[in-house]
Amino acid sequence: MMNKKTLIYDGSFNGFLTAVFNAFDEKISVADIQKNGRVQNGLFSDSETIFTNVAKAKRVWSGVRTKSCNAINTIYFAFLSETDGVEFMCYRYIQKLMATKERKHADFSDETVLYLSQLARKVSREKHRMEAFVRFQLTKDKVYFANVEPDFDVLPLISKHFRNRYADQRWLIYDIRRKYGIFYNLEGVELVSLDLHEIHHNRTGKSTAFTQREYQYQDLWSSYFKSTHITSRINRKLHVQHVPKRYWKYLPEKKEAV
Amino acid sequence: MNYQRIKEKLDILADAAKYDVSCSSSGSKRTNTKKGLGDSTSMGICHSYTEDGRCISLLKILLTNYCIFDCAYCVTRKSNDIKRAAFKIQEVVDLTINFYRRNYIEGLFLSSGIFKSPDYTMERLIAVAKKLRTQENFNGYIHLKSIPGASDELMHEAGLYADRLSVNIEVPTISGLKLLAPDKKHEDFTKPMRKVKQELLRYASERKRIKSTPKYAPAGQSTQMIIGATGESDKDIMFSATHYYQQYHMKRVYYSGYVPVAEDKRLPSMGSQVPLLRENRLYQTDWLLRFYGFKVTEIVNDRHPNLDMEIDPKLSWALRNMEYFPVDVNTADKRMLARIPGVGMGSVSKIIGARRFRKLNWEHLKKIGIALNRAQYFIVCDSRHWQRANLDSLTIKGKILQNSRSKFRTQHSNQLTLFN
Numbered sequence: 156m157m158n159k160k161t162l163i164y165d166g167s168f169n170g171f172l173t174a175v176f177n178a179f180d181e182k183i184s185v186a187d188i189q190k191n192g193r194v195q196n197g198l199f200s201d202s203e204t205i206f207t208n209v210a211k212a213k214r215v216w217s218g219v220r221t222k223s224c225n226a227i228n229t230i231y232f233a234f235l236s237e238t239d240g241v242e243f244m245c246y247r248y249i250q251k252l253m254a255t256k257e258r259k260h261a262d263f264s265d266e267t268v269l270y271l272s273q274l275a276r277k278v279s280r281e282k283h284r285m286e287a288f289v290r291f292q293l294t295k296d297k298v299y300f301a302n303v304e305p306d307f308d309v310l311p312l313i314s315k316h317f318r319n320r321y322a323d324q325r326w327l328i329y330d331i332r333r334k335y336g337i338f339y340n341l342e343g344v345e346l347v348s349l350d351l352h353e354i355h356h357n358r359t360g361k362s363t364a365f366t367q368r369e370y371q372y373q374d375l376w377s378s379y380f381k382s383t384h385i386t387s388r389i390n391r392k393l394h395v396q397h398v399p400k401r402y403w404k405y406l407p408e409k410k411e412a413v
Numbered sequence: 414m415n416y417q418r419i420k421e422k423l424d425i426l427a428d429a430a431k432y433d434v435s436c437s438s439s440g441s442k443r444t445n446t447k448k449g450l451g452d453s454t455s456m457g458i459c460h461s462y463t464e465d466g467r468c469i470s471l472l473k474i475l476l477t478n479y480c481i482f483d484c485a486y487c488v489t490r491k492s493n494d495i496k497r498a499a500f501k502i503q504e505v506v507d508l509t510i511n512f513y514r515r516n517y518i519e520g521l522f523l524s525s526g527i528f529k530s531p532d533y534t535m536e537r538l539i540a541v542a543k544k545l546r547t548q549e550n551f552n553g554y555i556h557l558k559s560i561p562g563a564s565d566e567l568m569h570e571a572g573l574y575a576d577r578l579s580v581n582i583e584v585p586t587i588s589g590l591k592l593l594a595p596d597k598k599h600e601d602f603t604k605p606m607r608k609v610k611q612e613l614l615r616y617a618s619e620r621k622r623i624k625s626t627p628k629y630a631p632a633g634q635s636t637q638m639i640i641g642a643t644g645e646s647d648k649d650i651m652f653s654a655t656h657y658y659q660q661y662h663m664k665r666v667y668y669s670g671y672v673p674v675a676e677d678k679r680l681p682s683m684g685s686q687v688p689l690l691r692e693n694r695l696y697q698t699d700w701l702l703r704f705y706g707f708k709v710t711e712i713v714n715d716r717h718p719n720l721d722m723e724i725d726p727k728l729s730w731a732l733r734n735m736e737y738f739p740v741d742v743n744t745a746d747k748r749m750l751a752r753i754p755g756v757g758m759g760s761v762s763k764i765i766g767a768r769r770f771r772k773l774n775w776e777h778l779k780k781i782g783i784a785l786n787r788a789q790y791f792i793v794c795d796s797r798h799w800q801r802a803n804l805d806s807l808t809i810k811g812k813i814l815q816n817s818r819s820k821f822r823t824q825h826s827n828q829l830t831l832f833n
Binding site for chain 1: 450
């Protein structure tokens with residue numbers, strides 16, 4: 156019997172897809188697929204390092220897409236959740252998808268399918284929350300800047316949304332936890348990494364990076380926020396459910412609550 | 414920018430606008446062309462939530478709260494002694510653009526008290542929208558209030574710049590309107606609605622022939638009714654809502670539990686509770702009508718003029734119509750699946766997707782996310798486990814209430830009493 160193998164890839168989505176390609180191509184019996192640097196060897200399995208190959212990755216991508224557009228989204232979204240073991244689950248998912256004629260992605264009585272679709276759902280919720288909770292602050296050099304701390308790695312998913320919406324202003328969204336950002340320079344979006352000296356969240360002091368006008372608009376927004384409450388209908392539980400506390404420190408309207 | 418003055422105005426005019434419930438920013442199709450600002454093609458986004466749990470997606474303000482009318486239910490009525498203010502057109506434009514650029518909002522919801530005349534007011538509202546669209550190249554969402562009594566020409570122009578138009582009918586019955594808003598006629602409300610509906614149809618048919626036909630109110634029109642102010646029954650409300658959906662092609666009808674804003678003999682007194690639970694049940698009914706294929710008479714009718722506050726309207730329909738159940742989830746059609754209490758439209762499509770592959774049992778259904786505490790009494794699946802065949806509806810209702818804890822359990826009282 157062939158020995159089980161652990162595939163090790165570089166952490167990128169293309170790297171993962173290359174691993175899937177090799178697994179199918181060489182009929183490897185996969186024990187696990189792990190990120191470089193987070194490897195845990197199994198007792199009875201060998202490991203093999205995968206070198207990212209965009210052409211191979213593309214073939215897997217389009218192969219899955221001919222099965223179902225939904226499925227490819229599910230895989231990409233779930234992958235970005237960075238959950239432990241998600242690569243192997245995605246691999247199992249692709250196997251099942253390929254082994255079935257059609258509509259396997261809608262088989263919600265299959266555990267793998269259900270698990271991945273629920274995971275993708277979580278990531279998609281976080282994506283939507285980021286589209287809502289990103290708050291730009293205008294810097295003195297006329298860049299609309301926002302720092303965020305999303306639960307999942309959603310910047311690649313929100314870039315198009317912000318590019319379409321703010322086509323006439325330069326903006327930068329920076330992920331503090333993953334230490335990279337997306338910057339729009341009026342032409343296109345590029346990935347950037349920064350030496351961020353301070354994190355700009357709610358506090359009483361004012362940073363010199365921003366103009367006085369910027370703080371005035373934040374105040375206007377907070378006071379607008381306050382005057383929308385209807386006190387006879389107050390429902391704090393619902394409020395916190397919609398705006399979870401972990402986002403508060405980046406929302407100017409919650410400045411006083413933090 | 415005169416910061417202090419703007420802040421003061423914003424406080425007054427946002428406070429007065431908050432009783433308008435509609436805050437949707439979805440359903441429009443305005444793409445960002447020519448590298449302008451904003452895009453409202455995708456789904457709506459709620460950028461924040463008030464402490465009462467309603468979404469904030471639009472900058473919702475009045476242009477002014479000066480008003481020549483004296484409607485009993487309204488904060489800005491003429492006889493109410495409150496601070497008055499008015500925005501300049503440019504001030505509203507600046508606020509909208511600057512809030513939008515910082516990703517605070519999806520767009521503007523502009524309403525107004527009626528000063529001088531309906532037409533004069535409507536003209537100013539249109540001027541704001543026009544300036545945003547033409548001078549600022551703004552493609553975000555704009556919701557304009559149609560002022561009751563505004564002329565047809567103005568309603569036509571408004572639709573060219575706005576994504577959504579709305580007139581609030583406020584009082585669901587004509588007799589109630591006479592009582593609370595003696596200055597307004599029912600026709601004043603329906604006239605702009607009818608015009609908007611005609612224009613929507615006209616533009617849609619023109620677009621079939623000429624693709625470049627400009628957009629007219631792409632997110633349609635909506636209206637709002639106050640609940641619990643004039644003692645109308647749930648049947649009155651839902652029949653009237655259905656009328657507006659059918660006759661005026663409304664995208665949405667909103668129900669707003671009456672918040673007492675002024676002492677008046679004709680209305681519930683200050684401090685009486687807002688009928689939140691009733692509001693919730695009405696929205697549930699609204700959803701059943703729009704997405705679940707129910708007819709209004711199935712849910713409220715002469716025998717059942719009011720909704721059951723203890724259980725949701727779909728469950729109460731099911732308990733009254735036990736002859737349709739049990740439904741076999743492995744064979745039933747979509748329409749019938751949607752009628753099972755505890756099964757939403759999301760679950761319906763999951764069931765249909767999954768049952769191509771195998772027969773579903775209780776375990777599958779639970780994992781898919783069906784509310785079995787309610788659904789179990791109404792379905793059979795791939796299991797012999799179904800002993801509930803001979804329970805009558807009262808017993809089932811009792812069991813469901815026993816095993817569930819509604820978030821509204823403190824409010825299971827009767828409806829707000831009036832005129833006591």
